Amino acid sequence: MxxxxxxxxxxxxxxxxxxxxTVSRVLNNNAAVRPETRARVQAAMDSLGYRPNPxxxxxxxxxxYTVSVILPFVATEFYTRLVEGIxxxxxxxxxxxxxxxxxxxGRLERYLESSTLAYQTDGLIIAxxxxxxxxxxxxxxxxxxxxxxxxxxxxxxxxxxxxxLGGSLAAAYLAPFKGDIFAVKLEEEIDRAFTNTVFAExxxxxxxxxxxxxxxxxxxxxFTTRFSAEGGQLALRQFITLKPPPYNIFAGADLIxxxxxxxxxxxxxxxxxxxxxxxYDGQPWTEARGLSTxxxxxxxxxxxxxxxxxxxxxxxxxxxxxxxxxxTLVERSSTKPSRGTATLAR
Amino acid sequence: MxxxxxxxxxxxxxxxxxxxxTVSRVLNNNAAVRPETRARVQAAMDSLGYRPNPxxxxxxxxxxYTVSVILPFVATEFYTRLVEGIxxxxxxxxxxxxxxxxxxxGRLERYLESSTLAYQTDGLIIAxxxxxxxxxxxxxxxxxxxxxxxxxxxxxxxxxxxxxLGGSLAAAYLAPFKGDIFAVKLEEEIDRAFTNTVFAExxxxxxxxxxxxxxxxxxxxxFTTRFSAEGGQLALRQFITLKPPPYNIFAGADLIxxxxxxxxxxxxxxxxxxxxxxxYDGQPWTEARGLSTxxxxxxxxxxxxxxxxxxxxxxxxxxxxxxxxxxTLVERSSTKPSRGTATLAR
DNA sequence: AGCGGCAATGGAAGCGCTTTCCTGGTTTAA
DNA sequence: TTAAACCAGGAAAGCGCTTCCATTGCCGCT
Numbered sequence: 054m055x056x057x058x059x060x061x062x063x064x065x066x067x068x069x070x071x072x073x074x075t076v077s078r079v080l081n082n083n084a085a086v087r088p089e090t091r092a093r094v095q096a097a098m099d100s101l102g103y104r105p106n107p108x109x110x111x112x113x114x115x116x117x118y119t120v121s122v123i124l125p126f127v128a129t130e131f132y133t134r135l136v137e138g139i140x141x142x143x144x145x146x147x148x149x150x151x152x153x154x155x156x157x158x159g160r161l162e163r164y165l166e167s168s169t170l171a172y173q174t175d176g177l178i179i180a181x182x183x184x185x186x187x188x189x190x191x192x193x194x195x196x197x198x199x200x201x202x203x204x205x206x207x208x209x210x211x212x213x214x215x216x217x218l219g220g221s222l223a224a225a226y227l228a229p230f231k232g233d234i235f236a237v238k239l240e241e242e243i244d245r246a247f248t249n250t251v252f253a254e255x256x257x258x259x260x261x262x263x264x265x266x267x268x269x270x271x272x273x274x275x276f277t278t279r280f281s282a283e284g285g286q287l288a289l290r291q292f293i294t295l296k297p298p299p300y301n302i303f304a305g306a307d308l309i310x311x312x313x314x315x316x317x318x319x320x321x322x323x324x325x326x327x328x329x330x331x332x333y334d335g336q337p338w339t340e341a342r343g344l345s346t347x348x349x350x351x352x353x354x355x356x357x358x359x360x361x362x363x364x365x366x367x368x369x370x371x372x373x374x375x376x377x378x379x380x381t382l383v384e385r386s387s388t389k390p391s392r393g394t395a396t397l398a399r
Numbered sequence: 400m401x402x403x404x405x406x407x408x409x410x411x412x413x414x415x416x417x418x419x420x421t422v423s424r425v426l427n428n429n430a431a432v433r434p435e436t437r438a439r440v441q442a443a444m445d446s447l448g449y450r451p452n453p454x455x456x457x458x459x460x461x462x463x464y465t466v467s468v469i470l471p472f473v474a475t476e477f478y479t480r481l482v483e484g485i486x487x488x489x490x491x492x493x494x495x496x497x498x499x500x501x502x503x504x505g506r507l508e509r510y511l512e513s514s515t516l517a518y519q520t521d522g523l524i525i526a527x528x529x530x531x532x533x534x535x536x537x538x539x540x541x542x543x544x545x546x547x548x549x550x551x552x553x554x555x556x557x558x559x560x561x562x563x564l565g566g567s568l569a570a571a572y573l574a575p576f577k578g579d580i581f582a583v584k585l586e587e588e589i590d591r592a593f594t595n596t597v598f599a600e601x602x603x604x605x606x607x608x609x610x611x612x613x614x615x616x617x618x619x620x621x622f623t624t625r626f627s628a629e630g631g632q633l634a635l636r637q638f639i640t641l642k643p644p645p646y647n648i649f650a651g652a653d654l655i656x657x658x659x660x661x662x663x664x665x666x667x668x669x670x671x672x673x674x675x676x677x678x679y680d681g682q683p684w685t686e687a688r689g690l691s692t693x694x695x696x697x698x699x700x701x702x703x704x705x706x707x708x709x710x711x712x713x714x715x716x717x718x719x720x721x722x723x724x725x726x727t728l729v730e731r732s733s734t735k736p737s738r739g740t741a742t743l744a745r
Numbered sequence: 746a747g748c749g750g751c752a753a754t755g756g757a758a759g760c761g762c763t764t765t766c767c768t769g770g771t772t773t774a775a
Numbered sequence: 776t777t778a779a780a781c782c783a784g785g786a787a788a789g790c791g792c793t794t795c796c797a798t799t800g801c802c803g804c805t
Contacts, residue, residue: 059517061760061761061762062761062762063761066785071784071785072784072785072786073761073762073763073785073786074763074764074765074784074785074786074787075783075784075785076762077762077763077764078763078783078784080762080763081763084783084784085782085783085784086783086784087782087783087784090783090784104514104517104518105761105762106458106518106760106761106762107518107762108454108457108458108463108518108760108761108762109458109760109761109762109763109790110761110762110763111454111762111790112452112454112455112458112760112761112762112763112790112791112792113761113762113763113764113789113790114762114763114764114790115763115790117454168450171405171450172450172452172453172454407790407791407792408791408792409791412755417754417755418754418755418756419755419756419791419792419793420754420755420756420757420793420794420795421753421754421755422792423792423793423794424753424754424793426792426793427793430753431752431753431754432753432754433752433753433754436753436754451791451792452790452791452792453792454790454791454792455760455790455791455792455793456791456792456793457760457792458760458761458762458790458791458792458793459759459760459791459792459793459794460760460792460793460794461760461761461793
């Protein structure tokens with residue numbers, strides 16, 4: 054049995070009784086091809102098991118059909134979802150993704166100069182980094198289009214979630230409850246070489262809104278800690294030394310909220326009554342845990358970033374665009390008496 | 400300023416006053432080119448800042464110039480070094496690496512069927528996996544050449560380190576000391592979906608050699624635990640309940656040895672006298688800690704695997720080859736009185 | 746001197762695509 | 776009815792390389 058060569062565009066064209074140009078047009082699904090012809094070509098491809106050779110495509114097209122995504126690290130729920138959103142859009146245009154978990158600062162500079170950029174990148178998506186932080190506010194040393202995601206930026210297109218708004222929503226939601234209001238503040242340095250202002254903004258929105266509602270958040274009601282469940286435990290222990298129940302706690306992140314939740318249970322406090330806990334991030338496990346949280350449209354944000362980048366790659370030249378996404382508050386049993394749950398259980 | 404196109408092979412050829420064929424030959428540094436000509440071409444490339452377009456190369460050459468490396472995970476000293484060794488060899492032939500941290504079993508099957516394999520892989524290097532485990536002993540469902548590394552295999556080429564020998568070396572080294580001999584045994588399941596026999600073989604070598612020396616290792620002197628520094632601590636605590644000092648301990652891995660070491664210090668036992676500890680792996684930090692260990696030629700092993708794979712890719716058809724590497728015992732203060740150190744300190 | 750052989754090199758063909766150009770047929774407008 | 780406009784799709788010209796084949800000059804041998 055001969056090793057059976059991969060079918061090429063020519064075989065497809067022949068089988069479908071069209072020219073190779075038409076096959077190519079079908080592949081790039083943009084040009085005008087009569088639906089009937091398109092179907093015939095599609096059928097031919099399927100029956101041959103045809104897969105276009107990406108390298109040939111890159112040579113002929115003069116571009117890489119690859120975009121680079123620069124992010125702090127990958128192994129988190131947030132970045133996984135973000136990349137999925139990006140992928141969804143890019144796949145449609147048959148673009149590839151090259152992932153660059155930055156981990157350390159110097160890496161970016163080296164990368165931008167490397168030959169990878171020269172042949173592997175039609176555009177960049179940069180996640181969660183501030184331009185100021187990256188290059189002291191100067192434009193990036195690249196001629197490729199750039200889109201920021203999970204960070205607002207005035208020089209480049211950006212897609213971001215309004216964390217300040219999220220904080221306000223949280224404030225407006227918690228304010229009416231009786232009992233004092235507390236918050237957990239997170240250190241900005243998540244990882245060496247990666248500081249982030251996300252948490253600070255959430256808290257800003259929270260305390261400003263609270264002040265606007267006539268219930269300013271006292272310094273003493275804010276507990277500062279690292280990003281870990283343990284931090285939440287410590288926070289709750291601190292709060293109970295200050296006041297008797299009930300407590301209304303804005304945790305700023307689901308992981309922190311989880312710590313608060315666990316500690317509350319350990320302390321024998323009734324969650325939903327004596328302690329109300331509001332997380333942030335909309336992690337998948339929050340549902341099972343009954344944790345109220347702010348859900349973020351992360352995939353959508355990624356998809357939008359990818360869309361904007363594709364437009365830039367295809368030649369769009371307008372000024373910097375910013376697309377804002379809004380978080381949504383999801384109310385669960387951690388902020389309301391378990392009556393709701395009981396009803397569900399029927 | 401026009402966007403300055405990338406120089407191509409033609410510009411280089413023109414500048415060097417040679418044909419494009421010659422430039423290509425220089426790039427692939429295998430064909431016969433007169434040294435003088437080669438130098439002229441090199442100079443031309445440098446002055447133009449020429450970088451060959453990898454995609455064009457792949458199309459013209461009809462291969463991907465990429466090999467896939469399949470491994471359990473990457474973020475360890477061992478795999479980092481292994482990949483470095485592979486890279487070193489592959490770079491010379493201007494091959495790329497595609498890394499596939501497997502993490503879960505099903506992933507391999509999906510990957511082997513995906514279109515990535517079709518266009519991104521001239522060959523596979525599989526690290527630390529047993530074929531039996533992967534596909535029930537059946538040959539892999541791929542027509543690409545395959546080389547195993549850090550695992551012996553009879554169907555395919557393989558490069559591996561002789562762990563049994565390492566264990567014997569350890570035994571031969573520890574046997575003459577006075578005091579009983581102990582060992583730590585590691586669970587084989589490091590990670591779900593990834594069992595490994597490395598530790599078992601080290602211990603086999605150790606106990607067989609010991610028996611051969613007339614000092615069999617009693618069951619009770621072997622402590623079984625997980626792969627973590629804590630495991631070492633537990634082991635030592637166990638041993639001191641059995642016998643008075645001195646102890647001669649084969650930890651089986653540096654991380655375990657570290658735990659033993661720390662616990663020994665905490666217990667006030669004199670390391671090098673009352674407790675002798677021998678690690679395994681040759682981690683970089685062992686030197687600073689004065690930990691005796693078995694150093695493994697990991698890069699060399701990776702390089703050899705890459706070399707064998709390249710030969711296969713270039714058409715070599717012989718039977719499965721196995722290249723064995725040997726660990727080396729490095730003696731440091733953890734297994735000998737600190738006299739040596741004192742001397743060094745002078 | 747004449748020849749085969751070989752080392753070094755130029756250049757054309759071709760890899761599998763994209764893209765441009767152009768044709769022939771069809772529609773629209775006058 | 777005719778010209779202008781338009782559309783689908785075929786053919787051909789590349790994209791930047793590798794590879795093969797042909798050519799050249801040079802050597803040693805008879």
